[in-house]
Amino acid sequence: MSARFVGAKVAGSLVTLIFVICFNFFLFRVVEGDPVANLYRGRNLSEQQRDKLTKQFGLDKSTGAQFVSYLKETATFNFGRTYTGNAPVWEEIKRKAGPTIALVGISAILSGVFGVLLGIAAAWRRRTRTDYSVTAFSVGTYSMPDFWLGMVLLTLFAVVLGWFPVGGLQDAASDATGLSKLADEAHHMFLPCLTLTVAYLGEYAIIMRSSLLDTMREDYLVLARAKGLRDVMVRNRHAVPNAILPVVALLAINFGFVLSGAIAVEAIFSWPGLGLATYEALKGPDLPMLQGLFLVFSASVIFFNLIADLLYGYLDPRVRPA
Amino acid sequence: MKRLALVIVPCALLLAVLMAVSAQSQDDNSGGGGEKKVVFSVGDPQGIDSMNPLIGVTVAAYEAWNIQYATLTDKAASDFHTIPGLAESWKGSKDGLTWTYKLRPGLKWSDGKPLTAEDIAWNVNTSRDEEWINHSATTVNLDATAKDDTTVVIKTKVPDPKLPTMDVYILPKHIFGKMSADARGKYAATDGVGSGPFVLDKFEKGQFARFKANKYYWGGKPAVDEVVLRKFNNPDTMVAALKTGEIDAAEDVPGAAFDQLAKDDSIQTVEGNQGAMSEIAINGGDGLKKPHPALLDPKVRQAIAHAIDKKTLVARVLNGHGTPTETLSTSPDPKWTPDIPADQVYDFDLDKARQILEDAGYKDTDGDGVREMPGGGKPLNFTYMVRSDGETGAKIAEFETGWLKEIGIATTKKVADDTQLTEIIGKGDYDMFSWGWTPFVDPDPMLSYFTCDQIASDPKDPTNYYNDANYCDPQYDKLYQQQKVELDPKKREQIVHEMLTRLQQSAVYNVIYTYPDTQAYIKNRFEGFVRQPAKIGPVVYSNTSPSYARLKPVTASASSDDGGSSGGIIAAIVAVVLVAAGAVFFMRRRRTADERE
Numbered sequence: 001m002s003a004r005f006v007g008a009k010v011a012g013s014l015v016t017l018i019f020v021i022c023f024n025f026f027l028f029r030v031v032e033g034d035p036v037a038n039l040y041r042g043r044n045l046s047e048q049q050r051d052k053l054t055k056q057f058g059l060d061k062s063t064g065a066q067f068v069s070y071l072k073e074t075a076t077f078n079f080g081r082t083y084t085g086n087a088p089v090w091e092e093i094k095r096k097a098g099p100t101i102a103l104v105g106i107s108a109i110l111s112g113v114f115g116v117l118l119g120i121a122a123a124w125r126r127r128t129r130t131d132y133s134v135t136a137f138s139v140g141t142y143s144m145p146d147f148w149l150g151m152v153l154l155t156l157f158a159v160v161l162g163w164f165p166v167g168g169l170q171d172a173a174s175d176a177t178g179l180s181k182l183a184d185e186a187h188h189m190f191l192p193c194l195t196l197t198v199a200y201l202g203e204y205a206i207i208m209r210s211s212l213l214d215t216m217r218e219d220y221l222v223l224a225r226a227k228g229l230r231d232v233m234v235r236n237r238h239a240v241p242n243a244i245l246p247v248v249a250l251l252a253i254n255f256g257f258v259l260s261g262a263i264a265v266e267a268i269f270s271w272p273g274l275g276l277a278t279y280e281a282l283k284g285p286d287l288p289m290l291q292g293l294f295l296v297f298s299a300s301v302i303f304f305n306l307i308a309d310l311l312y313g314y315l316d317p318r319v320r321p322a
Numbered sequence: 323m324k325r326l327a328l329v330i331v332p333c334a335l336l337l338a339v340l341m342a343v344s345a346q347s348q349d350d351n352s353g354g355g356g357e358k359k360v361v362f363s364v365g366d367p368q369g370i371d372s373m374n375p376l377i378g379v380t381v382a383a384y385e386a387w388n389i390q391y392a393t394l395t396d397k398a399a400s401d402f403h404t405i406p407g408l409a410e411s412w413k414g415s416k417d418g419l420t421w422t423y424k425l426r427p428g429l430k431w432s433d434g435k436p437l438t439a440e441d442i443a444w445n446v447n448t449s450r451d452e453e454w455i456n457h458s459a460t461t462v463n464l465d466a467t468a469k470d471d472t473t474v475v476i477k478t479k480v481p482d483p484k485l486p487t488m489d490v491y492i493l494p495k496h497i498f499g500k501m502s503a504d505a506r507g508k509y510a511a512t513d514g515v516g517s518g519p520f521v522l523d524k525f526e527k528g529q530f531a532r533f534k535a536n537k538y539y540w541g542g543k544p545a546v547d548e549v550v551l552r553k554f555n556n557p558d559t560m561v562a563a564l565k566t567g568e569i570d571a572a573e574d575v576p577g578a579a580f581d582q583l584a585k586d587d588s589i590q591t592v593e594g595n596q597g598a599m600s601e602i603a604i605n606g607g608d609g610l611k612k613p614h615p616a617l618l619d620p621k622v623r624q625a626i627a628h629a630i631d632k633k634t635l636v637a638r639v640l641n642g643h644g645t646p647t648e649t650l651s652t653s654p655d656p657k658w659t660p661d662i663p664a665d666q667v668y669d670f671d672l673d674k675a676r677q678i679l680e681d682a683g684y685k686d687t688d689g690d691g692v693r694e695m696p697g698g699g700k701p702l703n704f705t706y707m708v709r710s711d712g713e714t715g716a717k718i719a720e721f722e723t724g725w726l727k728e729i730g731i732a733t734t735k736k737v738a739d740d741t742q743l744t745e746i747i748g749k750g751d752y753d754m755f756s757w758g759w760t761p762f763v764d765p766d767p768m769l770s771y772f773t774c775d776q777i778a779s780d781p782k783d784p785t786n787y788y789n790d791a792n793y794c795d796p797q798y799d800k801l802y803q804q805q806k807v808e809l810d811p812k813k814r815e816q817i818v819h820e821m822l823t824r825l826q827q828s829a830v831y832n833v834i835y836t837y838p839d840t841q842a843y844i845k846n847r848f849e850g851f852v853r854q855p856a857k858i859g860p861v862v863y864s865n866t867s868p869s870y871a872r873l874k875p876v877t878a879s880a881s882s883d884d885g886g887s888s889g890g891i892i893a894a895i896v897a898v899v900l901v902a903a904g905a906v907f908f909m910r911r912r913r914t915a916d917e918r919e
Contacts, residue, residue, distance in 0.1 A: 034745065034785040049453050050786055056507075084379075085372040085527070086508055096528070151558070159562045166563040172530040172550040173361045267555040272528040276555055285741075 005313060013306045020298040025070050028290050029063065035083055035285060057083055057287075070291070079295075080288035082281075089292040092277065097259065097296075099169055100266070100273030103189055104258045107196035112251045114197065115204025116244070122205065123212035123243075124235055134205060142202030147264035150195040154268065157191055164191050167270035192269040196262055200254070204247055212243040245316055249308050256304030260297040359547045360875045362848060364862055365560040366573040369553030370531055373522060374511035375456045375491045381573075381863060382551055386531055387456075388867035389549060390516035391491035392540065394423060394442055394474075399868040400856040402655050402763050404487045408437070408517065408540065409474075412486045418809045419479075421486050425472040430538040431494050432514070432521040439468035444495040446476065446488075452503050457490045459767065481807040483814050484764050489866075492517065519544045519871035529553060545874040546848075564589065564842060571843035573863045577641045580840040590845050593643055593838035594853065594860020596654040600714060600758035600837065602630060602722060606793025606830040609750030609777050610784065616695060616702050617753055621682040623829035626754075627668035628675035629725040636835050639717045644837040649826035650772075651836050652765035652818070654865060655855060660819035662826055675729045686730055693730040703732040707747075707755035711740045718756045718834070748784025750792050756834075757790070763865050765818050766806065772825060773799050793830040839863060848873045 036053045054060050058069070058080075073080060079089035115138075122134035141149070158166040165171070165188050176184055215221070216239060224234045263275035274293060281289040366385075372378035375387050396407035409423040429437040446466035449457030463479040478485060494515045498506055514522035519541060520533035530552040537543045552569060554560035561579040563569045565586075575583065575591070584591045604623055605613035616622045632646035648662040683696030692701045706723055709715030716737075723733040733754070738746055746752050761768045770776065774796065776789035801821045808814040825831055839860045843851065850872040854864035861869050 034741070036785075049455060049458065052453060081508070086374075086377045087372070087510065087527075154559065154562060159566055162566055166566060166568055167554065167556075167559045168529055168552065170526070170529070172363065172524075172526075172532055172552055173359065173548060268559055270529070270553065270555045270559060272526070276528070 006310065009306055009309050013302050016302050017299060020302070021071070021074060021295060024291050024294045024298070025067055027294070028285055028287055035059065035287065056086075074291075074295070079292040082289045083286045084280075084289075089288050092289065093274065093292055093296055096272060096274045096277050099271055100275065101258060102185075103192055103266075103271055103273060104196065104262055105255075106189075107193045107200065108251070108254055108258055110193070110197040111200040112204055112247070112254075115201040116208045116247055118201065118205040119208025119247075120212060120235070120240060123209040123216065124239075126213060131209075135209070138202035138205040138209075140202070141198050142206065144199065145264075146195060146199040146262065147268055149199055150192065150265050150268040153191055153195055164188075167268070169272055192265050192271055195265050195269075199265075204250065207250060208243065208247050211246050212239060215239050215243040218242070245312070248315065249312060252304050252308030252311060253301075255307075256301035257297075259300040360545070361548045361550060362546045362571075362870070362873055363550035363552055363569040364571045364573060365552050365554045365563055365569040366863070367554055367557050367560060368574075369528060370525075370551065372511070373525060373531070374509050375493065376452075376454050376507055376509070377511075379455070382553070385551060385863055385867055386522070386533075387491050388518070389520045389533060389870050390514075390518045390522060391493065392517040393490060393492060393866075394488035395486060397487070397489060397763065397854075397866045399852045399854045399859075399864075399866075401657075402855060402865065407488075408442070408492060409488075414486060418481055418485070419477060421476045421478075422469075423474050423476065423486075423488070425474070426540050427472060429517065429540060431496070432516055432536040432538055433494075434538065435494070435496055435515075436471070437492075437494075437517055438471040439474035440471075441492060441495045442466060442474045443468040444499055445490065445492050448499075449490065452506070460484070460488070460490050481809055483805070483807070483809055483811070484766070487764075489763075520549050523548065539871070541871055544871045545850075546870065549870055561842075564844065567844060570847055571841065571862055573839065573841050573860075575840045575842050577643065577840065580643070580842070581641060583842045588845055589842050592841040592843070592853070592861050594841055594864065595645075595836060595838045595858040596760065596860060596864065597651040598758065598760040598837055598839070599647060599651040599833050600718070600756060600835060601650075601831055601833045602626075602718070602754060602756045603791055603832070604754050604830045605750060605752055606791045606828070608774070608794040609789075609792030610748070610779070610781055611750035613750070613753045614702070614704050615700070616684065617704070619682065620829065621678055622684065622702075624668065625675040625678040625729060626726065626731070627829040627832050628671050628678070629729050629731075630668070630722065630832055630834060631670040631725060632834050633670070635718060635721060638721065639714050640835065640837055643840060644835040647833045647836045649822045649833055650768065650831065651759075651833065652761050652768040652822070653763055654761065654859065655763060656858070657815060658765045658818055658822075660822050662823060666823070666827065668829065668832070672725065672728055679729060684730075691727075691730065692732045701732065702730065703734060704753035706733040706735050707743055707752045708735050708737045709740065709743055709755065709757055710737050715756055722756070744785050747790045747792070748778040748787060749781065750778070755790075769802055769805070769818065769821060772831070773802050791825075791831045793828060795824060795828065798824055846876050849876055850874050 035057060036050055036059065051060075058066060061069070077090070079093075081088055082092060118134050118138065122131045122138075125131055154166060158164050167188075169185060169188055170181070171184050171188075174181075174184060221234060221238055224238045229237070259274060260278070263279050265271070266273045266275040267279065274296075277289070278293050280286075281293060366382050368380050368382050370378065370382045370386050371380045372383060373386060375383075375391070378384075378387075393407045394409050395404045395412070397403070398405050406426075408425055408429060410426045412421055412423045414421050423442070425437075425439055425442070431437050443466040445457070446461050446464050448454075450461040450464060463482060464476055465479075466474055466476045468474050476485070476488070494513075497513055497515055498509070501509060512522060512525050516522070516536065517539070519536055519539045521536045522531060523534040524532040530550055533549040533551075535544045535547055554563065557574065557576045558579065560569070560572050561575060561583065564572045564583070580591060583589045604617055604626065607613055607618045612618070636642060636644040636646055647659075648667055649660065652658050679693055684693040684702060685696075686693045687698045688694070690701075692703065694701050704726075706719060708719040719735060723735060726733055743755065743757070747755065759768065759771075771788035772791055772793070773789065774794035776787050777792055777794055778784045778787040778789075780786070798821055801817050801824075805814050805817040805821070808817060826833075841860055841862060843861065850869065851861040852868045852872055853859040853861055854866065854868055
């Protein structure tokens with residue numbers, strides 16, 4: 001890849017990021033509302049206390065002045081303090097990023113791997129029972145709302161069978177450390193992870209199947225067979241590598257969304273991640289928290305799109321400019 | 323496809339090992355002497371926003387402070403009357419302006435440091451000067467001095483009927499006092515030093531807070547070793563956790579699940595009344611913008627009040643979990659609510675409503691089913707704001723607009739979320755809406771919201787006021803000032819009753835019902851649940867949360883992890899099933915592959 005190609009892609013990403021930073025500020029101010037009145041409704045506050053909170057939140061300044069100070073602060077990686085709980089935004093995001101990356105990241109990988117495997121199986125044995133059942137399963141899970149699937153799995157495995165805890169990240173009464181803490185967390189993560197894996201696996205399977213079917217019509221596969229290669233070798237050496245390109249792109253793009261979490265599934269399993277944090281911040285609205293979250297989300301999407309672009313260029317020479 | 327089996331089998335084995343270790347770790351949750359810890363866990367859907375009483379505002383945060391921070395005087399579980407807390411006795415001066423409190427001897431913070439009169443004085447004076455959000459309404463006019471280690475004198479600038487009650491959380495001066503005012507306002511307060519029955523042991527914000535019994539608690543060390551307040555983002559999941567026994571009690575159980583749990587023999591459901599209410603409010607016309615001119619006529623408002631079927635609303639909106647109510651509920655203590663004389667109650671009677679409108683000259687002259695202003699003219703079409711947050715607003719609007727239609731009043735429904743609605747109310751830009759309040763124990767704050775100076779007067783800052791009736795009654799204000807300084811409890815009660823009856827008569831603020839906190843707990847695990855107030859109140863998440871210190875496990879084995887010990891067996895079963903499935907799959911693939919090759 002030429003330096004010019006990489007440079008252009010990186011520059012494009014940076015421009016997008018700057019646009020997002022500016023856009024973020026105004027996006028959450030479109031909806032009129034007074035966070036102080038909203039967050040403290042029903043509290044017995046004096047006017048002085050309200051003024052103090054308004055000042056603390058920086059809402060006493062004009063929108064223009066707020067925007068300038070927002071740009072300055074963002075440039076120095078200072079995202080301010082949350083309105084609810086008065087904690088540093090960056091610390092909150094860091095704390096909640098771990099559980100989200102673990103849950104959504106692992107399920108993204110698992111759904112990618114199993115989805116691709118299912119898609120290969122279906123395409124390679126097209127119009128057999130395997131194909132029909134894989135396709136039916138993929139379309140079924142793909143169209144299934146993830147929160148519904150989550151509720152079903154939760155009712156079955158946690159309430160009826162009692163094999164897994166109903167939610168949370170860890171056993172509140174436990175002081176476990178090391179391996180048993182990890183095991184406890186894995187035990188808690190199993191159901192949400194299974195939900196997300198099953199919910200997203202269909203998408204990969206369907207795309208892999210159709211892509212592989214296209215490839216199977218290619219002449220070079222006939223040639224490979226004519227050479228006397230075993231079926232498995234034809235598939236693994238010649239068909240799959242050529243068919244996997246769209247899936248790689250999808251995977252990279254989906255990885256960009258890992259950080260933004262899975263709001264519905266995080267809510268059902270009370271998973272303390274970034275998806276839930278977004279939902280809760282919207283209620284205030286907790287402006288600094290929302291700005292911080294959306295900046296991180298957009299940055300992550302932009303970054304992984306850049307990776308996808310570059311990866312595409314690497315995997316498929318046709319994408320690269322000559 | 324052999325590779326698929328190679329993936330599945332190790333996955334299954336890994337899972338089995340993890341579950342076995344996890345089950346093991348759950349079984350290890352024992353105290354020092356090999357005995358199991360007694361843990362009481364409560365689920366709630368909101369969670370603690372901050373452990374610092376200078377910051378937090380959520381209900382769960384109050385629950386946490388209730389068990390971590392003792393107060394100078396406590397409140398009786400039965401009826402909220404003032405009882406000894408950190409202070410064992412107190413004496414007032416003749417004019418009621420000076421109160422001298424005697425602390426219990428030998429009080430200690432949970433870290434062993436002495437708790438003295440100096441701690442009390444520092445809290446009162448600092449919270450007043452710095453306007454702490456959860457303290458200053460009580461301490462704004464007070465000044466405290468520590469006479470000696472166990473004597474504190476509190477003086478008030480104005481007669482204050484709330485005294486001698488001193489129910490603000492006493493924070494440890496040796497921790498909070500070492501910081502600057504600014505640092506205090508940002509402090510996470512996870513130090514776990516308190517004087518209540520339990521103190522913070524572990525706080526995972528957004529997940530749970532765990533508290534351990536405080537051996538220095540003035541009421542003696544509680545029987546329960548640990549209390550866990552756990553946050554559930556999905557109420558249905560919380561109900562599931564209660565059914566599986568992962569938690570022992572749940573707060574704010576959703577309506578449908580509540581009725582189901584009530585049928586479960588192993589679970590006790592509780593309707594805990596704390597005075598929360600909903601109302602249908604009419605724009606009283608004294609705010610920034612006038613409503614439809616017909617609403618300024620008391621007759622029209624009375625007709626509307628007669629067109630609210632409170633019983634049906636309780637039955638259909640709350641599934642029967644509520645009580646039709648005539649006037650503002652200003653306290654969880656029912657003594658503050660007056661009995662409205664039967665002839666002054668606006669009973670549901672559509673004929674009477676029609677008659678009132680007819681007599682006052684609001685007739686349907688053009689035959690379109692909607693009445694017009696007297697003498698013809700503007701039709702009675704009101705803007706009804708429907709609250710989109712919460713589940714009840716839309717349902718109430720559906721019923722109410724139907725009844726209004728029947729008496730010849732048209733409505734234009736507009737939907738707004740809480741943020742928007744707060745602003746719309748402040749601007750007076752509505753005719754009617756439905757919303758609600760939850761009162762404090764003392765009626766003063768709720769009464770103050772309906773005084774004239776709480777009507778929004780600054781169009782640039784419409785949300786900085788509380789009077790969401792936009793109604794000003796100078797006589798009400800006069801009575802408000804009287805009750806604020808009336809030191810005779812009986813007389814004050816009478817004044818409050820008179821105020822609330824006046825407000826009810828105006829028919830601008832039509833209270834529909836009070837509704838309970840829906841709670842549930844597992845029956846045979848813990849005993850000693852206390853309702854506050856007696857008979858009608860909740861068992862947890864009440865005003866002072868007296869249950870926790872009194873709970874005792876029913877049997878020695880009571881603990882919140884029954885499921886854990888079978889984890890090993892289950893892990894083995896899962897592993898066997900998965901390995902078998904993997905093997906079958908693998909064999910099948912082998913066979914078909916042979917056929918293909």
